[in-house]
Amino acid sequence: MSSANKQDMEEATDQQPNQAAPPLDQNDDIESKPAQQQSLVRGDAVRRSKGSTVEQEKEGYLNRRSFIANFLLLLGYTFGLWFQVYEFLGRDRTTIAITVYFVAFVLLILSGLLELSVDIFSTRSVGHGRYHSTSERWNRFISCLFISAGILDIIAFVYWMQREPVTERQVLLVSAYILLVMAIIVMYFQMVEVKKDTWSGTLSSDKVDLVANGIVLVVTILGVVLRHMELSSNDYGDATDRLELATVPIWLFSSILYTFTDLLRLQTMIEVGNAWY
DSSP, X not given: OOHHHHXXXXXXXXXXXXXXXXXXXXXXXXXXXXXXXXXXXXXXXXHHHTOOHHHHHHHHHHHHHHHHHHHHHHHHHHHHHHHHHHHHTTOTTXXXXXXXXXXXXXXHHHHHHHHHHHHHHSOOSSOBTTBOOSOHHHHHHHHHHHHHHHHHHHHHHHHHHTTOHHHHHHHHHHHHHHHHHHHHHHHHHHHHHHXXXXXXXXXXXXXXXXXXXXXXXXXXXXXXXXXXXXXXXXXXXXXXXXXXXXXXXXXXXXXXXXXXXXXXXXXXXXXXXXXXX
16 A cells, blocks of 8 residues: 555544543533423432431431420420419419429420530531521520520519519519520521522421511510510509510410421421431
């Protein structure tokens, strides 16, 4: 074969396109699918990436603790409403009424201590209830504010039993402001979390938490107003008693919402088989 022919064959070979197909990237494969299939594929990928046994055990543990804490909260406000009924009927100094009051606030403080222990000994993987900050320090601070307010309420109740109404109301005013500060902090972190995603993309449990935390903010503002009314020299008659009786069911309703959201999270985890590790 002549050198001219060889040169022509080499040039023809160089001009042939490269037949080796480039390796397919997994993301390119996903992008080639319709939007609905893309969502499903990405969702499966996320679930696989988060599906380690250790993470499942941790999330199941935290959800159980959160549910127990909020159930104690619900019981505490139930007993608190029971006492308010006794007070409204003028039977608040009976032995059973006093016992009901102490049981209520012991349950509330235990709920706060349980939440505090979560942030001391572990890290929250998901937000819930009052706790939507990614910082353990802020979550601990929220728990400490709630516990402090409960302790102050018990101290005020002791002054009430000793018939020292002025000191009792002053202590209750401090407690009311502590709860207001707590509610403002809680709502701030909840809004920060919601703004990271669209409202339609926010989990249903987080939406319910947002409603509950908004209710808590409103009721804490009412609590501050109530305590100032009690310390005022103006005579409001039984308006303060009626307002206080009205605020307790609102607290109870917020705790019902918190418990409901925890049940939603537990139900979701039961469906994937890792709620009760």
